[in-house]
Amino acid sequence: MTPLLQTARLAPWTTINNVSGNGDVLLLAPHPDDETLGCGGAIAALTEAGRKVQVVVVTDGCHSHPRSRLYPTEQLRQLREAEVQQAVAILTGGHGPAPIMLNYPDAATPEDDDAIAAAADRIVPLVSETTTALWAAWGSDPHHDHISVARMAAAVTARLPHLAYWSYPIWGRFLEQIPTLNPAAMIKFDTQTWQDRKARAVAAHASQMTGLITDDPTGFRMSDILQQHFITTPELFLREGIA
Ligand SMILES: [Zn+2]
Numbered sequence: 001m002t003p004l005l006q007t008a009r010l011a012p013w014t015t016i017n018n019v020s021g022n023g024d025v026l027l028l029a030p031h032p033d034d035e036t037l038g039c040g041g042a043i044a045a046l047t048e049a050g051r052k053v054q055v056v057v058v059t060d061g062c063h064s065h066p067r068s069r070l071y072p073t074e075q076l077r078q079l080r081e082a083e084v085q086q087a088v089a090i091l092t093g094g095h096g097p098a099p100i101m102l103n104y105p106d107a108a109t110p111e112d113d114d115a116i117a118a119a120a121d122r123i124v125p126l127v128s129e130t131t132t133a134l135w136a137a138w139g140s141d142p143h144h145d146h147i148s149v150a151r152m153a154a155a156v157t158a159r160l161p162h163l164a165y166w167s168y169p170i171w172g173r174f175l176e177q178i179p180t181l182n183p184a185a186m187i188k189f190d191t192q193t194w195q196d197r198k199a200r201a202v203a204a205h206a207s208q209m210t211g212l213i214t215d216d217p218t219g220f221r222m223s224d225i226l227q228q229h230f231i232t233t234p235e236l237f238l239r240e241g242i243a
Contacts, residue, residue, distance in 0.1 A: 002173065002174055002176060003176070003177070003178050003181075004169055004172055004175065004236075005173055007183055007186055008186065008234065008236050011186040011187055011188045011236070012188070013187070013190055014237065016042060016045045016049060016189070017049075018187065019042065019135075019164075019189060019237050020042075020046055020132060020164075021132030021163075022132060023051065023131060023132030023133070024052040024053070024128060024130045024132065024133075025053045025054070025131065025132070025133045025134070025135055026053075026054050026056065026123075026126060026133075026134050026135070026163075027053055027055045027056065027134075028056050028058060028123070028134070028135070028136040028137065028149050028152065028153055029055060029056065029084075029137070029149075030058050030059055030109070030137045030143070030145040030146045030149045031059055031061050031064075031106065031145065032081065032205065033202075033205040033208050034137060034170055035087070035088065035099070036087045036088075036091065036198065036201040036202055037230040038135075038169070038170050038230075039053075039235055040091050040194070040198040040202070040230075041189060041190075041194040042135075042189050042235050043055075043091045043092060044092065044093075044194040044197050044198070045191075045194060047091070047092040047096050048093070052097060053096060053097075054097050054126060054128075054131075055084070055097075055099040055100070056100045056123060056126055057084055057099050057100070057102065058102045058104050058109060058119070058145065058148075058152070059102075059107075059145055060077045060080065060081075060101070060103045060105065060106055061076070061081075062077050062105070063107040063108075064207065064208060064219055064220040065213045065218075065219035065220070066218070066219075067215075067216040067218055068216040069215055070213065070214070070215050071207075071216075076207070076213075080207060081101055083204050083206065083207060083208075084101075085098055086201075086204040087202075087205055090197055090201040091194075091197055091198070102123075104119070104145075107144060107145060109144065109149065110148055111148065116148065120152055120156045123152060123156050124156055124159055127156070127160055127163070131163065132162075132164060133163060133165070134153055134156060134160075134163045134164070134165045135166050135167070136149055136150055136152070136165070136166075136167055136168075137150055137167065137170060138168060138169040138238060140175075140178055140179055141169060141171045141172040142172065142175060146170065146171065153165060153167070153240075154241070157241055165239070165240040165241045166237040166238065167237070167238045168235065168238075169238065173229075173236070181238070185242070186236060186238050187236075187237050187239075188234035188236050189234055189236075189237065191235055195231060195232065199231045202231055208221065208222055209221070
């Protein structure tokens, strides 16, 4: 078992109120599908509790199948936007706000400080008066875009320090080595009640989960084992910005 999943076994269970700060949530997803994989059950639970999760997808997701002729960039962008819209509609039972797409190029999110600050300029106005928490990809996920999004989240919460900032690990779950974690900073959310919805939302991302795009053998496809991992294991949240 990897270090992060080992830590997760010991982490305390949380309630949806604890991880959302009793208000609405702004969720930063690096790619269309991270919102569902990392937080799908929590999105469903929060919506069912009468609250709102505004999903903000940072990249266009167009790097997953770079050689497909059937799905060149614009077609793939439209497909992935439609998939995340459908996934969020499933998770929220049709009650949630539609995801907002920032459309940064996939695999090429900003790196320099000015560009990260400019991204934060775009995200801050999406925080409403009722937003109490920010959920964002984990800065130790081994993926360039996830790291950039974590930096954007840090820049947003530096300006809006009243937001509770939680990160959700995706690829970092499977690393053999991770930075030292304070076990007290991790909580886990039991998604069993929402497993059917989460499974359907994962399936809505068909371009990533199935052989839908047939003409790019180098394209990304999440294995069934990994899909089941995300559908059946607790969602993990790490508290950021506290000593
Ligand atoms: Zn991602």
